[in-house]
Amino acid sequence: MADDLARTFDVDLFVIGGGSGGVRAARIAAGYGARVQLAEEYRVGGTCVIRGCVPKKLMVYAGRFADEFADAAGFGWSVPTPTFDWRVMKARRDAEVARLEAIYDANLGKAGVTILPERAVIEDAHTVRLVGSGRRVSARFILVAVGAHPVKEPLIPGAELAITSNEVFDLESLPERILVVGGGYIAVEFAGVLAHLGARTTLLHRGDKLLRGFDEEIRDALDTAYAERMDLRLNRTVERLDSSGSGIRVTLDDDTTLEVDQVLTATGRRPNTAGLGLEAVGIEADARGAIPVDAFSQTRVPSIYAVGDVTDRAALTPIAIREGHAFADTVFGGKPWCVDHGLIATAVFSTPEIGVIGHNEDVARRLFGAVDVYRSSFRPMKATLSGREERVLMKVVVDRASDRVVGVHVLGHDAGEIIQAVGIAVTMGATKADFDRTIAVHPTAGEELVTMRSPVVTKHPVGVG
Template identity: 50%
Template sequence: MAEFDYDLFVIGAGSGGVRASRVSAAYGAKVAVAEEYKVGGTCVIRGCVPKKMLVYGSHFAEDLHDAARYGWTLGETSFDWPTLRDNVQDDVARLEGLYTNTLDNNKVEIFRERATVSGPNEITLASGRTVTAKTILIATGAWPVVPDVPGAEHGITSNEVFHLETFPKRVVIAGAGYIANEFAGIFHALGSKVTVVNRSDQILRGYDEQIRDRLFQISTAKGIEFLFNVQFDNIEKKADGALTIHFKDHESLDADVLLFAIGRNPHSKGLGLETAGVELDEKGAIKVGDDNRTNIPSIYAVGDVTNRVQLTPVAIREGQAFADTVFGNKPHVVDYDCIPSAVFSNPPMAGVGLTERQAREQYGAVKIFTSDFRPMRNVLAGKAERSLYKLIVHAETDVVLGIHMISPDAPEILQAAAIAVKAKLTKAQFDDTVALHPSMAEELVLMK
């Protein structure tokens, strides 16, 4: 008889857990995965995928307005939230089915229930059943933070925002990171009065200052209100369901929805990790080495629960590296250098490599090249909104250290440009590349 029930037991069927499961099974391992909610994880079920669909839906508001300048007569238009909401959820269900099929096709056994670690090689399921595994992988992701203030239970997080019964006329968003700015753009475009409340004095900390300042200017011009250096006191729910939000240092606000977007903590609480002796940091993140192994030799972790880089493609890479290393006899580690990222705000931001501040701190003198222009589409539509592209270049070697953009389709353009930054190409090589005209992407090779 086998020493263990499974070669690998994965807790969490999100992007990292699914990749690790199917690849390990393909290598011949006997694999099981436990998921207490839906197969697909945060990104597919209640994160970047449904959010991007809402972004697409919100863009029609401006597109329909601009259509008249392009010769279209559309007549009266209206927006129906339940139609968008339900169509998005239908596609989420479709994707969950595809992820489930992937696991089934690779003969991965799925337990649709909560699982906790009860020993270095033991897992206890919510049903009470106990199973053993030679290797355990934790891939439970992260969870939205809710502030500890009276009445916080009346607010929602990004987990619930996709399921609103009715579309809110007034939305208050707590936080100023990427989730906050993305939903600010979505709700505003679809017709809500949006107020973004932040306890500090800046948005999108960690992104290039010049690019994030441009987003702030554009968002303000659109009508999104920002309150800085403001802290919550309590939230009061009225008889009609509306909210009155009280602050410590600002007058109160009335809202139909309060969305908390103040960060995400590793989802490690209640997993029994302390029982097995797994080390966590002060935020609850599972401590791992470059090989994704914890201090317990049989237990590994990948994705947001490790709080290294909270991005879906990174979790997938970590899941792949784990499977290759542990079951595929192809050991390797993830390279975290030059990871591209995007904010699907309106307009979107995208960046890769060092920001100007980071480059100056690391190298001293750097060269900065920018292109500040009005996209052709905006010109004909009569819109003043301008795009901004930025290249940070090493003063001595001419190597492009970073690219940062805010513009329609910036994320689509940046993916290819990120290859150039990763390959350490020079500004001269950008200049030597013939421009693709007319396009917004050509600005990357025309900066002088």
């Protein structure tokens, strides 16, 4: 390390990847006076801005207007029969993505970061090579922030006929019939969007419930809601895909077939480490292709760090941003800190929406033994006039010994917004007594979280809880 300090480098920091984590790290490091270059071979903004969180959420909004139009009659509005134009939505969505990308570019430029629009690979602990130009850049530190990509099931015959969550944004028209394969949040969100926009949607998942790892009651409620909205097929897998005159013929493991216009696979993502040059410096990716790092995002090579989805710690944009910020503060700002991955608030933008922080009931019982569970299920106020059959579900899981709230689970309208506010309290270590002494905002759905007084009796293994 002493030799590194005496050596002269072209830059202080070279960032490979222009997604959320890389951009934040580059900007903060430059703010500390570091000379920073960032290489991005596609578009600055990464998965979230270009083909993930932002365009997907805009599509979620588009789909929810279908319910708003239908509900309006119950409140006295006469709404002409609405029609949806995919091309208009796509053009507006793509324009917004381009606007945000330009802002990312501008902010990096204002911070003094040099953007290099080409692929970069690692040659040694302090050198990267730009693949397009062949130019080499020496750096005191290298940060890998290349993200991850969606994968298809390669062993399924005809898998090339399917698209992933990347290509769905390029569709020029809304498919009349679509099969979505997967049970995670990406599959759930896109199935909900497409169904609401008017596509005849089939959601197929090999498991017995959607959203593995979420609270069981939340999973059950989502399954019920989705079964009413679309053709939900659980405990099923795809055997093969074949081109047919009318689109794609899908053969399932029970020998039944589906005829659809498009198949969207959302069964997993893998870190973008192939061909990155990790082997040149002795960094060995794990079985999923992720780069092993310590709590401070440092690899086994002291000068090389990695943040975001490429580390496969928690594949969420806010996590990548905080990891990038922590890296810059630690390495260039003299303010070392690391991200706590143990308590993360998150949302699934399904319809109904889901917001979660902390442990589900089953995990909480394993970790804490005795827990109290507070539960409320109710028809939202809006549905009383709209006539829509929908339910809101809220659960608060409490460690009985300390009275600390260790999990909050919400399914219903604006669950993501609710869980963001609740997440502050839970992160601070709020107790159930703290919730109870908080005055309710009436009439809201969120007030249920501070008015539940009696824990429910649930069945659980003998000797636990």
